[in-house]
Amino acid sequence: MKIFTLPKIDSSQAKYLQLAETIRAAIKQGQLKAGDPLPSVTSLSQDLRLNRHTIMKSFAELVAEGWVESIQRVGYKVVANLPIENSRRPVVRNQTDSPTPIGYRLVRAGMPLPTYPANNFEYNFSGGQADVSLFPFDEFKKCMSEFLSRPKIAQLSYGESAGTPELLEQVEIYLRKSRAITNREIVITNGSQEALFIVAQLLLKSGDKVAVDALGYPPAMSAFRSAGAELVAVNQDAHGMCPVDLESQISKGDVRLIYLTPLHQYPTTITLTVSRRMAIYQLAAQHQIPIVEDDYDHEFHYRCQPLAPMATQDPKQLVIYISTFSKIMFPGARIGIMAVTKELAKAITEYRLLICHKSNVLMQSALAKWMENGGFERHLRRTTRLNLQRRDHAIAVLKNYPCFEFVIPDGGMALWVRLTNNPNPSSRVSSAEQLAKKCQLVGVYVQHERQFQLHTQFNGDNFIRLGFAGMSEKKFAAGIKLLVECLQSSH
Numbered sequence: 001m002k003i004f005t006l007p008k009i010d011s012s013q014a015k016y017l018q019l020a021e022t023i024r025a026a027i028k029q030g031q032l033k034a035g036d037p038l039p040s041v042t043s044l045s046q047d048l049r050l051n052r053h054t055i056m057k058s059f060a061e062l063v064a065e066g067w068v069e070s071i072q073r074v075g076y077k078v079v080a081n082l083p084i085e086n087s088r089r090p091v092v093r094n095q096t097d098s099p100t101p102i103g104y105r106l107v108r109a110g111m112p113l114p115t116y117p118a119n120n121f122e123y124n125f126s127g128g129q130a131d132v133s134l135f136p137f138d139e140f141k142k143c144m145s146e147f148l149s150r151p152k153i154a155q156l157s158y159g160e161s162a163g164t165p166e167l168l169e170q171v172e173i174y175l176r177k178s179r180a181i182t183n184r185e186i187v188i189t190n191g192s193q194e195a196l197f198i199v200a201q202l203l204l205k206s207g208d209k210v211a212v213d214a215l216g217y218p219p220a221m222s223a224f225r226s227a228g229a230e231l232v233a234v235n236q237d238a239h240g241m242c243p244v245d246l247e248s249q250i251s252k253g254d255v256r257l258i259y260l261t262p263l264h265q266y267p268t269t270i271t272l273t274v275s276r277r278m279a280i281y282q283l284a285a286q287h288q289i290p291i292v293e294d295d296y297d298h299e300f301h302y303r304c305q306p307l308a309p310m311a312t313q314d315p316k317q318l319v320i321y322i323s324t325f326s327k328i329m330f331p332g333a334r335i336g337i338m339a340v341t342k343e344l345a346k347a348i349t350e351y352r353l354l355i356c357h358k359s360n361v362l363m364q365s366a367l368a369k370w371m372e373n374g375g376f377e378r379h380l381r382r383t384t385r386l387n388l389q390r391r392d393h394a395i396a397v398l399k400n401y402p403c404f405e406f407v408i409p410d411g412g413m414a415l416w417v418r419l420t421n422n423p424n425p426s427s428r429v430s431s432a433e434q435l436a437k438k439c440q441l442v443g444v445y446v447q448h449e450r451q452f453q454l455h456t457q458f459n460g461d462n463f464i465r466l467g468f469a470g471m472s473e474k475k476f477a478a479g480i481k482l483l484v485e486c487l488q489s490s491h
Helices: 015-028 041-048 052-065 137-149 163-181 191-203 220-228 241-251 275-287 340-353 360-375 375-400 432-438 473-488
Strands: 069-071 074-080 184-189 208-211 229-234 255-260 293-295 320-326 337-338 405-408 414-419 465-466
Touching: 015 052, 041 052, 052 069, 052 074, 074 360, 137 220, 137 360, 137 375, 163 184, 184 191, 184 340, 191 220, 191 255, 191 293, 191 320, 191 337, 191 340, 208 220, 208 241, 220 229, 229 241, 241 255, 241 275, 275 293, 275 337, 275 432, 293 337, 337 340, 375 414, 375 473, 405 465, 432 465, 432 473
Parallel strands: 208 229, 208 255, 255 293, 293 320
Antiparallel strands: 069 074, 184 337, 320 337, 405 414, 414 465
16 A cells, blocks of 8 residues: 655655655544554665665654554554644653642652653663563573462462562572672562662651762662752762762761662763772761662673672671662563661561562562572573673774774673764764754664763763663664764754
């Protein structure tokens, strides 16, 4: 059905916009109905004699407007709920814009929902994103089936809020062998974000201050803010958080918590040096300030053995250790780990009763069996080798372009890349944020420096964070090529 015949080319309008308008008109006129699939990018490119990137850019425009959706491994189709015809783009309301029923008053806000989730993009450079397609689902399914065949009825009810005994035992063994963490109580949470939220609620009150890196992890910042805390930006350099500036911030008073991602600092990937770890710990001990150590991807360290977590050398019992299985398995597993003192474990477990009682028992039991059977370690070894290969490939790809500068990280799942010389002087891209917005139109998702800044007025916007673990090498190279074209384009 020839519904995608382009009108006479108008030099004043880009081809991708003309194609988008043609598809939009076909939807409005009923030629394409809700749920109908669109032709593939390849077939449209051949039929219309247009570059594939033009087709993808057109589809991205329609996705952003709410007419079309992208489904992984399926392609593009018309959305089930069509936008209002006279709307060029969907209206994104702030929470304060939303109508609130009479008598209800919102006193807190969460994190804003993404208007276009990163996973909807064909090229997703999210840092810390695992390649879910590599997960051994059939092997894991057997562990789930084993529990369902012989369920422990008592575990399916309330209780055991800290986690199932089997998983607590396996995690304790794993942390002892892989990270030398001992003599700690283990609590299983619904991902590390729940752990951060609970810590914030238990330890912080309105007016307290939390010391964080000037460039840091936004969800953690949101969790601390939710408790009414004020975030204090501590300077960082090529060696991580600066203890001298941390001491200066502490001297001003009211710092009640220090948040660190010491192994692979988020987002810069820097490993906090041993000397700075010691200096920061000494400051924390001197002022009796707890440290939240977020060790989100400890497993993926390549150059040498990773430094042991700060929690392994914690004579004052100040370190609250948090980790996650999301980077090894998949984010939807929602299994986080806390290794804390007995007193804090009791408080955390009791507070969880106010939120959700416990984590998913089926997932916990299956994971415990998988770990016990050795499947977890086998998958971890495979994933670590592959992530190293992908990191080295990503480095080789980026070195082909003079517009990138970066320091090769010792580990992690992403690269922190500085945008430098743009060979096209007429390019309209002058910041990483502009580049990220432009990339979205061609199906590329990339995070930019401003997204991680605590105080945007004090910092530049020259860096992007490029995750390499979540895509094949071929797809990574293709995505970088598109990104560079966006950077150098004058349109």
